[in-house]
Amino acid sequence: DSGVTQTPKHLITATGQRVTLRCSPRSGDLSVYWYQQSLDQGLQFLIQYYNGEERAKGNILERFSAQQFPDLHSELNLSSLELGDSALYFCASSVAGADQPQHFGDGTRLSIL
């Protein structure tokens, strides 16, 4: 058990809809990272928050947004969903920055119909 909790585990929705994925980091970790994993793109870094502030940004679409709350949990919001957004979305946490081991949740599998 990594200590990182992601909900929901599975999400099925339709094109054009909006969903929110939730992540609770491991106790004591200040950084939260979001990744998208698909067969064709592999594991892609989306965004990192550190203690409530955005720290680094990757290939995150404008339709996607995230935030980290004062209790350090994080949410990833995906809107105007397209078929190509179907993927596994992982949250990871670490004590501080990307130079340290990251602890991954088991992901949210998003299916767009």
Next chain:
Amino acid sequence: SQQGEEDPQALSIQEGENATMNCSYKTSINNLQWYRQNSGRGLVHLILIRSNEREKHSGRLRVTLDTSKKSSSLLITASRAADTASYFCATDWSQKLVFGQGTRLTINP
């Protein structure tokens, strides 16, 4: 792209044999990490090796780093069926962790 590339893409060996996976990257790094992913699960951190280190061990795992060749290798000794998984290298670049495409390792009983 800074993305690491693992080689081979897939590896199938008999239980008890050693498995070696390689990773190459393109720019200078502070550290390189290896992760394992079982099917449908999150990634699990295995080992982190810093740019000033050449070799690191953890149980049956041995990681080497050659910064002059911009490459790393992961050796799993005395493989077990439970080692069946995908293995990824990841490099830190511009405050991000960039993952390769992974090596799919299958251990046959």
